[in-house]
Amino acid sequence: MKKWTDNLPDKLVEIVAETDTQIESKLKEIDEQVLFNQQKVLEAFKKNNVSETYFAGSTGYGYDDIGRDGLDRIYADVFKTESAMVRPQIVSGTHSISTALFGMLRPGDDLLYITGMPYDTIQAVIGVSGTGIGSMKEYGIGFDYVPLTDDDHMDIEGLKEKLTDKVKVVAIQRSRGYATRDSFVVSEIADMIKEVRNISKDIIIFIDNCYGEFSETIEPTEVGADIMAGSLIKNAGGGLAKTGGYIVGRADLIEQAGYRLTTPGTGNEEGATLNVMRDFIQGFFLSPHVTGEAIKGAIYTSALLEKMGLDVSPKWDAPRTDLIQTVNFGKPEPMVKFAQAIQHESPVDAYVEPKPSEMAGYEDKVIMAAGTFVEGASVELSADGPLREPYTLYVQGGLTYAHVKLAVTAAVEKTFY
Template identity: 45%
Template sequence: MQVCNLSTLGSACLGHVERRIWACSQDLGPVFSEIDRLVAANVRKVQAAFRAHRIGPHHFQGSTGYGHGDLGREALDSVMAAVMGAEAALMRVQFVSGTHAIASALYAVLRPGDEMLAVAGHPYDTMEEVIGTRGTPGHGSLMEWGVSYRELPLGADGRIDWEGLAKAIVPGKTRVAHIQRSCGYALRPTLSIDEIERAVKIIKAQDPSVVITVDNCYGEFTDTREPCDVGADLCMGSLIKNPGGTIAPGGGYVAGRADLIGRVAARLYAPGIGIDAGGVPGSTLRTFFQGLFLAPQTTGEALKGGRLVAELLHREGFTVIPSPGLPDVWSMITAVELRSKGAMTAFCRGIQRTCPIGSYIRPEPGVTAGYGDEVIFADGTFIDGSTAELSADGPIRPPYVVYCQGGTHWTHWALALEGAMTSLQEELAREN
């Protein structure tokens, strides 16, 4: 990689980086066109759901207290169910994160003596404390409640071990088969909907009663189908990722079988309260509806930004997943192997300087709730922690991978990469 020393070259080096970035974007024209086709198909689907449920201004009134009789909240749940290909859904501001939505679904289904099987290797770091493989004793992890846990390791190619999955279910004991769609903090490919459909069929052939749950975070609108379309019993995600369209102020969702959604509501609130409660301000309802409508478009822009990151960093000699060009599976997350703590830190600092919020903040690796390793974050966003806007982060551990997500428009990534690459080049010059 050609290294510019900004301390001596100044704006000349920045101009050199800028030219390389825009050259990449020109070469990505055919890829961007395919993403636009995907966006159009998903906008059509969302539009159809809004039309079918006759969404109008009267759905933006909101509610307080118990929230009984909130027509907008009920309509939103129905629209989300239709978009997700599910019987029912809870799209609620009371979920504080994707991890909260996933945990609520797991606690709703699992009982003492049951087994949870992770089908796609080790799940995302924040799930470790929910499951009980790490965390504070006495906080009520699944394992503390008598649920056993097992993982099916990924194959050598980083994908599901299909032969192993065909004999992994223990009928009468394995209650939940959990699939993580995105790569999370792992150097593996994002799962396609076709792969999820294949896994569902293999699991159900061994025991039809197994509940298949899918961590759908970062997966929404990256395909024209969602996990429940292909037989998943529940799928879950965060509204400050794809489906919130970058304007939802918080929240999450669970979609799937109607009987299981009732259980999830009992877990989120309390037994006996049901799904017909939960106050939500009218302004929040409107942003949920509007964010869901915008979600295919903002997801498409994030996909374009990810393709730009992959193209540029690959040309600069770094390993990226997915590989540059037209991928087999669209992924909201682009992983870049930077090979050192210093390089990770420099890259994230360069990204932070181009964020609209907190550009003056200097990211440092540190301890973060829910993570076992130190983590560094670049995420100057309007919604706190909204990885759908634009962010780069990762745990500080070999091989020192930064995970790039989001972007309200791909040109924001073009500008962010100017800062990231110049900062990274300075660090590499020091290391060499």
């Protein structure tokens, strides 16, 4: 019988076999996690009586959209919150985060990030980079952040110093973004929330949950977070959602976010869903499985590339809380070559040769490999990163473990053989 490794160099075939043996038990753990999360989603679907009528969508103002309102309830049930807002009018994770923050903050309020400086696109929202037009800074909303400790943990003393009476919202970024730190597992986020509550019971705690949904068996809203936001072209859309984002949390905060997204007085009552509801609902049902496939791919990527002598994070056997796998190449040439190889092993636009280029919201040139069915969908296999030291490539996503394994192995061959 022919094998997928038949045309690979003998040494690489040997390394792949060693990797498969090494990670076998870890992949079984992910299978159990998928079962737990799938059960959680299935129960929410059953509770909310999902039927064919949910898929119809709406036009115009979108009043009385049964599917939209039902999906909101499903998200609230799964994430254990009072309310939820899932909308195609939200164009990205950054837009979802921005909508939530602008909904809560007013001129004179302060926003405090306690997980270090947020990533590039959020910096533009805040107003510490970019033109500043429409940013929080322009509206007189203050911003500060607590740098992480040398070992990349929250600085408790720094938190006590900067958590002033003017701070209305404390923000926690779960994923590493384009930083070199590890992403924060939910147990660490729970400890952060506890420290904040020890200082103030009234602070609103917000979680940027991008890349995190279903990567563990518990979500930040189950350990005390007030509000959380993410993107549907990442985990929660299951590879089917073609746009959209979600915000879940306290009912009053979701109402405020709805007024920011649409208009005061209408909020979540409006917003036509057109023909997206089937994809949104089915995608969320598939999300635990697709997230598990992507995490399996990340585990394989980590183990294989470490065997190639590269610095990887997380390690293959480390706890995982998102889809992101980083690889430090140390110099730009192999980083670009590996990303180009991932593009050439994609189902869409495999013929394209990505080049480092300027990208809106980022300060450095970025190399971006993303041959995806949905443009920019991070739940699908992609590899990107800014061209700055230590030349770190962020490999993430994958609708199937098989595709990640094939693509990453081919990229290793093209880069190192």
